[in-house]
Amino acid sequence: MAEVKEVKLYGAWGSGYCAIVHHALRLKGVAYEYVEEDLQNKSEALLGLNPVHKKVPVLVLDGKPVSESLVILEFVEETWKEPPLLPEDPYKKAKVRFFADFIYQKIMPISYAIILSDGEAQVKATEEFIEHMSTLEKGIQNDLPSNGPFINGEKPGLLDVIVGACSAGFRVLADLVGVEVLDKEKVPLLHSSVASFIDLEVIKDTAIPYEKLLERVHTMREKALASTKS
Numbered sequence: 246m247a248e249v250k251e252v253k254l255y256g257a258w259g260s261g262y263c264a265i266v267h268h269a270l271r272l273k274g275v276a277y278e279y280v281e282e283d284l285q286n287k288s289e290a291l292l293g294l295n296p297v298h299k300k301v302p303v304l305v306l307d308g309k310p311v312s313e314s315l316v317i318l319e320f321v322e323e324t325w326k327e328p329p330l331l332p333e334d335p336y337k338k339a340k341v342r343f344f345a346d347f348i349y350q351k352i353m354p355i356s357y358a359i360i361l362s363d364g365e366a367q368v369k370a371t372e373e374f375i376e377h378m379s380t381l382e383k384g385i386q387n388d389l390p391s392n393g394p395f396i397n398g399e400k401p402g403l404l405d406v407i408v409g410a411c412s413a414g415f416r417v418l419a420d421l422v423g424v425e426v427l428d429k430e431k432v433p434l435l436h437s438s439v440a441s442f443i444d445l446e447v448i449k450d451t452a453i454p455y456e457k458l459l460e461r462v463h464t465m466r467e468k469a470l471a472s473t474k475s
């Protein structure tokens with residue numbers, strides 16, 4: 246691909262998927278313009294750039310869009326090589342992709358279930374979430390051994406970018422259910438990855454603000470619960 250001149254990211258501040266892309270671009274030192282979308286009133290530009298899913302994030306390279314955060318991450322990794330976010334070894338690379346997919350398929354959807362439910366259903370969803378976090382920790386420890394502080398080793402890699410972007414989300418979930426979902430004792434490597442990631446100066450102003458997210462989640466939750474009761 247020819248050298249990219251203009252990079253634009255269409256996103257929304259509370260979206261973990263968008264934070265993932267922000268953080269990857271920041272780590273690679275890519276200069277880009279950010280466009281905040283109102284997801285209740287999507288712009289014509291966004292609908293034109295992502296006509297299939299009509300979702301953020303969308304990364305636009307000299308007018309050409311790439312959608313879906315994991316696809317965008319792979320694109321960013323191949324376009325801007327340094328610092329690498331994926332290991333060189335093909336087997337390890339496959340494992341990183343496997344665990345990234347596990348987070349997307351198993352962990353992320355349950356966080357919405359926790360937020361939007363109550364009582365017994367919420368307890369069950371929380372237990373499932375914690376079990377998946379533990380499975381993830383064990384799998385990573387086994388297949389991608391690291392001395393930390395990141396899953397990727399001394400420097401953050403793709404899995405650190407993904408769990409790091411969920412930092413505020415983990416705190417909000419813990420607040421909602423009164424259970425630490427990122428327990429230092431139970432998931433030490435995930436805990437260390439997130440704690441080290443949010444300490445990186447380069448991602449500080451693109452991290453999701455916890456207080457604002459907490460407020461947003463309470464509003465979403467109240468609406469969802471009111472509609473199931475009415």
Ligand SMILES: N[C@@H](CCC(=O)N[C@@H](CS)C(=O)NCC(=O)O)C(=O)O
Nearest residue numbers: 260261262284300301302313314315
């Ligand atoms: N699989 C997509 C998910 C993106 C996604 O769900 N984006 C949400 C914001 S967190 C969105 O744009 N929602 C608007 C809508 O569903 O209409 C990805 O990984 O990029």
